[in-house]
Amino acid sequence: MSMSTMQKLAAGFAALLISGSAGAAWDFNMPRGVTEISQEVWNLHMLIFGICTVIAVLVFGVMIWSMLHHRKSKGYKAAQFHHSTTAEVIWTIIPFFILIGMAIPAAGTLIKMEDFSDTDITIKITGYQWKWQYTYLDEGIDFFSSLHPDSNRARQTGAYGWGSSAFDELKKVNDGNYLLEVDNPLVVPVGKKVRLLLTSNDVIHAWGVPDLAIKKDAIPGYINEMWTKIEVPGTYRGQCVELCGRDHGFMPVVVKAVSEEEYRAWVAQQKGVEPAQQVASAASVIAAVASDAVAPAAAAEPAKLSKEQLMAKGKEVYDTQCAACHKPDGSGMPPTFPAIKGGKVSNGPVNAHISQIIKGKNAMPPFGSLSDEQIAAVVTYQRNALGNSTGDVVQPDAVKAAR
Amino acid sequence: MSHATHADHGHDHHHGPATLKDGLWPWMMRWISTTNHKDLGTLYLCFAFLMFFIGGLMSLVIRAELFQPGMQLVQPEFFNQMTTMHALVMIFGGVMPAFVGLANWMVPLMIGAGDLALPRVNNWGFWLLPFAFALLLSTLFMDGGAPAGGWTMYPPLVLQTGDAFPFLIFAVHLMGVSSITGSINVAVTILNMRAPGMTLLKMPLFVWTWLITAYLLIATMPVLAGAVTMLLTDRYFGTSFFNAAGGGDPVMFQHIFWFFGHPEVYILILPAFGVVSMIIPTFARKPLFGYSSMVYATASIAFLSFIVWAHHMFTVGMPLAGELFFMFSTMLIAVPTGVKVFNWIATMWRGSMTFETPMLFAVGFVILFTIGGFSGLMLAIAPADFQYHDTYFVVAHFHYVLVPGAVFAIIAGVYYWVPKWTGVMYNEKLGQFHFWWSAFWINVTFFPQHFSGLAGMPRRIPDYAVQFTDFNVISSVGAFAFFFGQFVFIYIMIQCMRGKGEKATDRVWEGAHGLEWTVPSPAPYHTFETPPKVEESETPAHA
Numbered sequence: 014m015s016m017s018t019m020q021k022l023a024a025g026f027a028a029l030l031i032s033g034s035a036g037a038a039w040d041f042n043m044p045r046g047v048t049e050i051s052q053e054v055w056n057l058h059m060l061i062f063g064i065c066t067v068i069a070v071l072v073f074g075v076m077i078w079s080m081l082h083h084r085k086s087k088g089y090k091a092a093q094f095h096h097s098t099t100a101e102v103i104w105t106i107i108p109f110f111i112l113i114g115m116a117i118p119a120a121g122t123l124i125k126m127e128d129f130s131d132t133d134i135t136i137k138i139t140g141y142q143w144k145w146q147y148t149y150l151d152e153g154i155d156f157f158s159s160l161h162p163d164s165n166r167a168r169q170t171g172a173y174g175w176g177s178s179a180f181d182e183l184k185k186v187n188d189g190n191y192l193l194e195v196d197n198p199l200v201v202p203v204g205k206k207v208r209l210l211l212t213s214n215d216v217i218h219a220w221g222v223p224d225l226a227i228k229k230d231a232i233p234g235y236i237n238e239m240w241t242k243i244e245v246p247g248t249y250r251g252q253c254v255e256l257c258g259r260d261h262g263f264m265p266v267v268v269k270a271v272s273e274e275e276y277r278a279w280v281a282q283q284k285g286v287e288p289a290q291q292v293a294s295a296a297s298v299i300a301a302v303a304s305d306a307v308a309p310a311a312a313a314e315p316a317k318l319s320k321e322q323l324m325a326k327g328k329e330v331y332d333t334q335c336a337a338c339h340k341p342d343g344s345g346m347p348p349t350f351p352a353i354k355g356g357k358v359s360n361g362p363v364n365a366h367i368s369q370i371i372k373g374k375n376a377m378p379p380f381g382s383l384s385d386e387q388i389a390a391v392v393t394y395q396r397n398a399l400g401n402s403t404g405d406v407v408q409p410d411a412v413k414a415a416r
Numbered sequence: 417m418s419h420a421t422h423a424d425h426g427h428d429h430h431h432g433p434a435t436l437k438d439g440l441w442p443w444m445m446r447w448i449s450t451t452n453h454k455d456l457g458t459l460y461l462c463f464a465f466l467m468f469f470i471g472g473l474m475s476l477v478i479r480a481e482l483f484q485p486g487m488q489l490v491q492p493e494f495f496n497q498m499t500t501m502h503a504l505v506m507i508f509g510g511v512m513p514a515f516v517g518l519a520n521w522m523v524p525l526m527i528g529a530g531d532l533a534l535p536r537v538n539n540w541g542f543w544l545l546p547f548a549f550a551l552l553l554s555t556l557f558m559d560g561g562a563p564a565g566g567w568t569m570y571p572p573l574v575l576q577t578g579d580a581f582p583f584l585i586f587a588v589h590l591m592g593v594s595s596i597t598g599s600i601n602v603a604v605t606i607l608n609m610r611a612p613g614m615t616l617l618k619m620p621l622f623v624w625t626w627l628i629t630a631y632l633l634i635a636t637m638p639v640l641a642g643a644v645t646m647l648l649t650d651r652y653f654g655t656s657f658f659n660a661a662g663g664g665d666p667v668m669f670q671h672i673f674w675f676f677g678h679p680e681v682y683i684l685i686l687p688a689f690g691v692v693s694m695i696i697p698t699f700a701r702k703p704l705f706g707y708s709s710m711v712y713a714t715a716s717i718a719f720l721s722f723i724v725w726a727h728h729m730f731t732v733g734m735p736l737a738g739e740l741f742f743m744f745s746t747m748l749i750a751v752p753t754g755v756k757v758f759n760w761i762a763t764m765w766r767g768s769m770t771f772e773t774p775m776l777f778a779v780g781f782v783i784l785f786t787i788g789g790f791s792g793l794m795l796a797i798a799p800a801d802f803q804y805h806d807t808y809f810v811v812a813h814f815h816y817v818l819v820p821g822a823v824f825a826i827i828a829g830v831y832y833w834v835p836k837w838t839g840v841m842y843n844e845k846l847g848q849f850h851f852w853w854s855a856f857w858i859n860v861t862f863f864p865q866h867f868s869g870l871a872g873m874p875r876r877i878p879d880y881a882v883q884f885t886d887f888n889v890i891s892s893v894g895a896f897a898f899f900f901g902q903f904v905f906i907y908i909m910i911q912c913m914r915g916k917g918e919k920a921t922d923r924v925w926e927g928a929h930g931l932e933w934t935v936p937s938p939a940p941y942h943t944f945e946t947p948p949k950v951e952e953s954e955t956p957a958h959a
Contacts, residue, residue: 040871040883043803058800066792075782076761080779084769085701091768095703104758105751115797121738122799125738168879173486179631183486188422191485193881211733216573217666218807219731221873228802230732232667233572237733254806255731255873256566258573259493262877346491347614 020047028362030090044223047245051226053122054291061115068111084250126227132240134201134210140211140218140231140253142378143260147199150210160263162333163187163196168263193250196333198267202276204244211237215378216258222251222268230255243270258357260337318386320406327394330387332379335395343399350377363405366392367415381416385409421542437871450542451535452941453520456542458837459515461830463545467509468823471792472899474502479861480894487879492869495878496564503567507684508591509549509817514826515687516598519626520863522833524601525932525939527949528611528621533604534597541597549589555580564877567863567883568677569644571658571669575651585648592637600631606630611931613950617708620956624711625690628718632679632686635722638675643669650668667732673725675724680876682721685817686714687784688825689756692778694930695832696760697956699775701927705757707956713752713759716836720749730801746796750789768952772925773847777828780820780855788816791866807874809869815862820855827854827905835920838912839938846908856946931956 035313045055076398083089116356139146144159159165169187173179187194201207213219215230221228225241228251253267273277276333318326333342338350353359358366370388373379389409396403433455434446450456477498481489492499520538524531532538555562560578562570569584577584606627612617619627646657647669656662658669697704699940704710726734736740761781770777791813795801804810827850835841863889869875874883882886911917920937931954935943 039866044872048685049684054799056795058803059792061794061797061800069786069790072757072761072786076764076779076782078759079765079767080769080771083765083767088770089766091701092766093702094766095705095707097706100758101706101709101755102763105755108751115793116747119743119797123739123743124736125804126799127739139816143566162483167583168487170487170489170491171657174573175488177485179486180484180882180885189882191882192879202418216576217570217853221731221802222804223803226799226803228805230730232660235733251872252874252877254877256496256570256573258564258576259491261496262874268834290607308591316774324425346493354418 024338029111040262046224047247047249048225048228048241049244050122050126050190050241051224053125053285055411056228057119057122058173060118064115066112067086117335126239129208129238130241131206133205135200135208135210136199137210137212138220138231138266139219140213140215140257141382142215142258143200143253143264145195145215145264145266146214146382147193150279151282152280154280154282156197158195158199158267159196159333160192160260160265161187161196161312164190164192164194165220165263165333165337167191169336182388190250192263193252193265193267195265197268198248198269200269200271200276201241201243203246203270204273206240206242208238208240211239214382217255218253218257218264220251220266222249223253224249224251225268228254243268246270246272256302272287317408318389320397323390323393323396323406323408325390326386327390327392327397330383330391331394331399334383335391343401353395358404359395359399363392363396363407364415366396367407367412371412371416385412385416388412422831425450435462436492438875442566447541447653450532451531453524453531453535454539454837454939454941455539456675457517457519457521457540460513460520463542464517464826465511465604467549468902471502471505471510472902474498474505475895475924476899478502479892481878483892484879484889485880485882485885488654490878491877493561493564496566496876497562497661499876500553500563500566501556504563504587505549506550506568507680508547508588511668511684511822511826512595513545514596514625515684515822516602517630517693518622518687518833519598519602520825520828521837522932523605523626523933523941524609524622525836526930527606527609527614528931528944528950529605529609530942530944532601533609537597538601541594541601542762544594544597548587548594548904551583551590552587555583558583567575567660568673569647570673571650574647580669581651581675582648588597588644589641590639595633596637599633602626603630603634611944611947611950614931614955615892617711618955620690621693621707621710621714622687622690625686625693625714628714629683629686632683632721636676636679636683639672639679643672643676646672651761667729670732671726671728674728675722678720678725679718681817683783684719684822686718688781688822692760692781692833693824693826693830695778696763696782698832698925698927698929699778700764700769702767703769704759705762705765706755709755710759714757716752717749720745724749727796727798727801728796737822739838743796743798747793750793750796753789756781756790756935757807768945770926771849772844773842774828774832775823776848776851776927777831781824782850783825783829784820784855784858787812791816804869806874807869808865808873808875811875812862812865812869815865818861820858824854830909832931833923834909834912835924836932836935836937836939838915838917839917839920840912840917841920841924842908842912842917846904850901850904850908854898857894857898857901861891861898862894864894865889928955 043055045052115149116399135150137148138152144157146157148155164187167183173183180216183191211229211231212235215233220231227239227241229237229239247270249268253264254259257311282341339345339353343353358369367388371379378413386409389407389412392407394403436443447455447459453533477490481495560580563577563580563584565577566573593594606623649655650657651660656664657851658664658666661665693704693710722748724742726738727746728740793802795813831842832848868884868887873886875882922937923933925936
């Protein structure tokens, strides 16, 4: 009985390893990346790794040779020397010069990385628990970037069990980019020096993408800067790299590097304005997102929404923003994350409900960064679903008034 | 004469330590009220092993959740509590008390002193620890759970901790007081109570490394206490030390924390250097090579440890000059550390080596610690650190220097000295099995983490992208195998404590030198009540 359990375990383990390696090539090393800086960093990494390897082979070689030959069991008689100034001086000075040899190229690369002159585009990145906000300072574009809803559903505790079949399912989520896909990626043009300003709205986060060899902390109250110039179009992925609370593992970074023309088209689409010179290239894109394009115009005069619209939108917001802590069915995880189902706030006064979402409370971060419409929708949803039925319908203007 | 014999007999009977045969209560009171350095050494070591066990269980929760992608076992919040508590328990409850325990037992025996200079302070220092860890571990059962903001306690995140927050702060305070009393005691004992003829440069290296460690502790523990107290007032009394909105600076906490934290790294490793520097000469049957350069290298490392702290913070956005300074100063540490490794190898060179368990663990230490040193050197290179920073590469690095580093040295020291403590030899076959099992699985656990880190896997995440799966599976298997192998060690130690095993000689090891080997095995309850004469052959540079 126990034998067969052991065999099953071993077979499951083997299957997991095999399916894992079939899914993606084994990455043993740092990526070379797609910028001049990332290539330099990779060279530096390989240089120092090479030096360490050579030293390791020499030092451990001598040590192991000694362990094999200078043994009592081989009748080796111990020498009694215990000092040699010459040897001490040699093995102090040689490492010192090796270090200087490492320090010079490292300092060179570091100085390049800190050169912020002649940047073409500036984007401000703000960290939130647990999403990123991208603000294109020159273009006036501003949006949030959160974990993709598919990944978000898949990463709930218990959503997937153990074993290779669960693993195979997980590999299909977001086309193999489980946990590394967002709803709205950062879009930048290739061949331009992009300056990134970093700050945070709550705790310290860190924004990094290995393929670009950049990583820096986003600190509340401070603005950090870094830059990148991507040479190759493509999608580059990273994650938050500074512990920022419960969902630290679930706020990925996705950067889409596109050609100058595509970037212009994307900017135009985001602004909802068609630049005359780009009508041809942008037209198809804009057509596809026509419904989104009218949204900014509508925001000026908040329209009344039907209860159905609010509920549909509210469910979407709830599943991406609230379900992580309050659970998809609203049962929560008391006492830290109270239940929405039958909860005091969601069945109490409407204004207190709105205000808690905007301002946060205890472990709950403020969600004031959501739009009036999103907050109105999620409040309506929470009050009329998840086991609650207050019948309240909250419109965006109520949220606007509460801010 | 017969009168004197009679009196001696009575003396032994009344003043010997109470055993279980004297009843449970007297036995308990002996341990609670003891001021004997050997008793307290035993208490420290037993406490440390209990904490290693608890911290180890926490690491198993982490490794089980990371066995494959997807969240199978725990909530992310609990995962963060486990990583935070694992670190606090292992560092402050495991490694530090274990080295204090070794110092308690061995420093007086090595310098020919009757006890530590401040025996009652010694008792107090130990008995603070169970209270500190009761406070800390009780937070697991509180509203909002245990601290989950990482052992580094960075604000503003740590200020989001629930009811556990003040318990965390006061636990750290108690640990700090305990460490400071312990280190003052060791420093005072070493400087004042050496036997005549035991000059500073004749002290065994374990004593030297502990003297330097004690000063590091005295210098940095109050800094940590200050930092966490500022957190406390920020949270409860409206101060804004670390709150930018109130004119404070969240990065300042990191500077203060790492001004403590980097010397702390050497607090964890310098005594390990000392232990290994005792063991290698014994089993090579050859004096330690370059004794005085070992002492100077230790002192240099200690000095440098105070001026490299910001290499933990390369990504916070320091000015270029700061990054360059901390990069260069950090790289410089490789020089004295290299000297130590070369000296150990030169000690082994042309020795007449045997490989009993303590030697196996010591050699394992030299090789695996050096691997951790290499990755440390890579991390020092600031531009490359932007890639390594806060990834599993860092996790692999510090676990290499702490587990097959500090912890292997502790285990080596225990095997080396346990015959002196208990009077019996441990089971050599099982001991060697314990080494090979541990050395194999610890590499299976931590080596793949270099690769997942280089591929970009961040640390402190409860779930990961599918391309990191292979290395995490291997790492988890290794962690479980390593953990369960340690029961062999517990069994071996229990057998020794029960006196089961071959009777140990006073010298214990053929190549052993030093005052601790001149007293009987097991070491009597009171040793060196009159200072011994220090023979030249019992000092490290003996010819």
